[in-house]
Amino acid sequence: MSEVRLTVAKTYKLYLGGAFPRSESGRSYPVTDQAGAFLANAAQASRKDARDAVVAARKAFGGWSGATAYNRGQVLYRVAELLEGRRDQFIAEVSASEGLKPAVAKSTVDAAIDRWVWYAGWTDKIATVFGAANPVAGPYFSFSVPEPTGVVAVFAPQSSSLLGLVSVLAPVIASGNTCVVVAGEDRPLPAITLSEVLATSDVPGGVVNILTGRTAELAPWLASHADVNALDLGGVAAANRVELEKAAAGTVKRVLRVPVEEPDWTQAPGTGRLRALLETKTVWHPMGA
Amino acid sequence: MTSWEYAPAPESREIARLRPSYRMFVGGEFVEGTGEPLKTVNPATEEVLAEVSTASASDVDKAVATARKAQEKVWGRMPGAERAKYIFRIARMIAERGRELAVLESLDNGKPIRESRDVDIPTASAHFFYHAGWADKLDYAGYGPDPQPLGVAGQVIPWNFPLLMASWKIAPALACGNTVVLKPAETTPLTALVLAEIIQQADLPPGVVNILPGAGDVGSTLVNHPGVDKVAFTGSTEVGKSIQSSLAGTGKKLTLELGGKAANIVFDDAPLDQAVEGIVNGIFFNQGHVCCAGSRLLVSESIADELLATLHQRVSTLRVGDPLDKNTDVGAINSGMQLAKIRELVAAGDAEGAERWTSPCPLPERGFFFAPTVFANVSQSMRIAREEIFGPVLSVLTFRTPDEAVAKANNTPYGLSAGIWTEKGSRILWMADRMRAGVVWANTFNRFDPTAPFGGYQESGFGREGGRTGLEAYLNV
Numbered sequence: 001m002s003e004v005r006l007t008v009a010k011t012y013k014l015y016l017g018g019a020f021p022r023s024e025s026g027r028s029y030p031v032t033d034q035a036g037a038f039l040a041n042a043a044q045a046s047r048k049d050a051r052d053a054v055v056a057a058r059k060a061f062g063g064w065s066g067a068t069a070y071n072r073g074q075v076l077y078r079v080a081e082l083l084e085g086r087r088d089q090f091i092a093e094v095s096a097s098e099g100l101k102p103a104v105a106k107s108t109v110d111a112a113i114d115r116w117v118w119y120a121g122w123t124d125k126i127a128t129v130f131g132a133a134n135p136v137a138g139p140y141f142s143f144s145v146p147e148p149t150g151v152v153a154v155f156a157p158q159s160s161s162l163l164g165l166v167s168v169l170a171p172v173i174a175s176g177n178t179c180v181v182v183a184g185e186d187r188p189l190p191a192i193t194l195s196e197v198l199a200t201s202d203v204p205g206g207v208v209n210i211l212t213g214r215t216a217e218l219a220p221w222l223a224s225h226a227d228v229n230a231l232d233l234g235g236v237a238a239a240n241r242v243e244l245e246k247a248a249a250g251t252v253k254r255v256l257r258v259p260v261e262e263p264d265w266t267q268a269p270g271t272g273r274l275r276a277l278l279e280t281k282t283v284w285h286p287m288g289a
Numbered sequence: 290m291t292s293w294e295y296a297p298a299p300e301s302r303e304i305a306r307l308r309p310s311y312r313m314f315v316g317g318e319f320v321e322g323t324g325e326p327l328k329t330v331n332p333a334t335e336e337v338l339a340e341v342s343t344a345s346a347s348d349v350d351k352a353v354a355t356a357r358k359a360q361e362k363v364w365g366r367m368p369g370a371e372r373a374k375y376i377f378r379i380a381r382m383i384a385e386r387g388r389e390l391a392v393l394e395s396l397d398n399g400k401p402i403r404e405s406r407d408v409d410i411p412t413a414s415a416h417f418f419y420h421a422g423w424a425d426k427l428d429y430a431g432y433g434p435d436p437q438p439l440g441v442a443g444q445v446i447p448w449n450f451p452l453l454m455a456s457w458k459i460a461p462a463l464a465c466g467n468t469v470v471l472k473p474a475e476t477t478p479l480t481a482l483v484l485a486e487i488i489q490q491a492d493l494p495p496g497v498v499n500i501l502p503g504a505g506d507v508g509s510t511l512v513n514h515p516g517v518d519k520v521a522f523t524g525s526t527e528v529g530k531s532i533q534s535s536l537a538g539t540g541k542k543l544t545l546e547l548g549g550k551a552a553n554i555v556f557d558d559a560p561l562d563q564a565v566e567g568i569v570n571g572i573f574f575n576q577g578h579v580c581c582a583g584s585r586l587l588v589s590e591s592i593a594d595e596l597l598a599t600l601h602q603r604v605s606t607l608r609v610g611d612p613l614d615k616n617t618d619v620g621a622i623n624s625g626m627q628l629a630k631i632r633e634l635v636a637a638g639d640a641e642g643a644e645r646w647t648s649p650c651p652l653p654e655r656g657f658f659f660a661p662t663v664f665a666n667v668s669q670s671m672r673i674a675r676e677e678i679f680g681p682v683l684s685v686l687t688f689r690t691p692d693e694a695v696a697k698a699n700n701t702p703y704g705l706s707a708g709i710w711t712e713k714g715s716r717i718l719w720m721a722d723r724m725r726a727g728v729v730w731a732n733t734f735n736r737f738d739p740t741a742p743f744g745g746y747q748e749s750g751f752g753r754e755g756g757r758t759g760l761e762a763y764l765n766v
Contacts, residue, residue, distance in 0.1 A: 129431065130431070130758070132742075132756055132758070134738065134741040135740050136740055137415065138738070140733065140736060142736075142738065144741065144742050144756060144758065149746075226702075229747065242537045242538030245534075245536075245537030246537040249530050249533035249534035249537065250530060251702070251747075251748060252529065252530060252533065252547065252747065252748040252749075252750060257540070257542065279727065279746050280727065280744065280756075280758045281721075281724070281726070281727060281746075282729070282741050282743065282756075283729045283730075283731065284728070284729070284741070285731045285732060286732055286733050
């Protein structure tokens, strides 16, 4: 019996409709750490994978947006719980992906966990804070409620592989949107491990779909896809954003106003990302005996 | 039954104080534009009402520069409480000149005086009054402490509610500390220029509001001007898409209020007479020139025959004609171009096999008029069920179950409004929840108020106008 045990390496796959398939294209690409050492092969998603992911996200939208805000809050909190339980694994992966010192990797993962808690608490406040009873000048009851925009294509930050990803993903699903996330191209592994957490946290399949691969290859298909309602181009190179924004105009997609440079994700998030993916619905009814 | 004839009850066009020529408004002064002047036409008579100067690209430059200076030196720095008082003044003066504005609006646009008098002008004044109060309360609007304006707003508005749309755009922009360059629609520039007069009389600092008449090219120059920080557009989805595309990569904040193809859904337990009034209001209000018009009637199959018969009878009584006559229900189509578009789509409805019914009402011999029209047996694939007609034409479809009604109502790339008619409260809320539309009217239709956010889902645009929510479009938050 050998003294040294060989570890079992993980195959990193896509997260699509609640399942973990390889790319239908059969492609993969090597992912390295910051020193250039091989970490794993990641699936290189194709146009078809992106479209399948949109189908899965659309299919999940009715159930997730129709779930009670309390339920969504519990599910998001459950994500934080499970992330906490796998804290060491994430510290190791973030450290390897981003080349962070252990202390920084720890605080980064802790911040990512806490960010889920922050958004878990938001789910049942959104309508209170952003909705309204409208004092219209007439015998009508009028109220306005925020609703999720729909299917969101998220290009995750290229640098911050976990905290950045969570900071852009959690506000999308907190309000009931579903999404297709393209993970940071060179640092995709924490995203796939996060998908394992999502899959076991009662996040319904299809609510979050995570693709790994070439951002520039996948972006045009998602930006022009008629069943995508909004885009977060944060992880796309600034030079490529103009064409994608033009494509988005073809179906009047909401395009988030995101800075050119990746922001400091440790800062308090505010409500901007939540608000950007809400639609306000105003309902009127006459009053009378 | 005795038939009572209506005697004509026209408003006098003298009240409009119509002048032979109008000039654009820049830097607090009325100045001659260097663009080719346009002639605005009374759509009810096809007579030229006035000549209006238009802006060239260099005029746009000047207006944006003036607005920038006014924003940075005066308006952006002014305490909110002072801004508020200016905006309150404008609200009051619109109300004071309400009758004049109503007649002028009906002359230039073709809408019935009853509507310009009772809806357009009072609501325009109300928008200024409502937003005036926000100017010194922005800290409490929920966007964090001391929210900042965006800068210069370039605004382009349509011809269907000329003064009201100008108010929807200008009032929140000013309340939030922005300055404005606004382009009214080519066919309806007059009331916006009287608003400029009011703004001048209210002593608003020069350059805070600038109004540049012109055609689409002026609008395009304005929204693409590098000195503009914020673009607001109301109009067709087609033009909205081209604006969104042309602004790609500029970082300008954009809000779009675009077209619609709203479903007005009538269940079998709806009070029929009330529903018929709502259907009529939904599609024939403002000649159907309403982005949120209830242009697709979805009616429960079991009551379709009865409802259609009642509807035909009711629509037959609508009086189409002189917009200045207080008895007129349906006025003139705004332009020959729009009339041609309506005719084309109606011809498509005929060609695709829908059953057309046209009101037997008499039409004036001159002017752009179109008799109220109802298509039955419309299927979802027909152009008249999919494309925005923007005219007095209703397409009737049927459904059997609430789920089918939801599916059909949402089966459109648009998402601006929807109507629900039923006596059952739980069904209203269930339906309202499922409509992918920005405004849902239950047992009513076409209600607007400055406190109630208005705007679309999907290809009906993004951003809201009105309410606390509407402020976000004009704040850097």
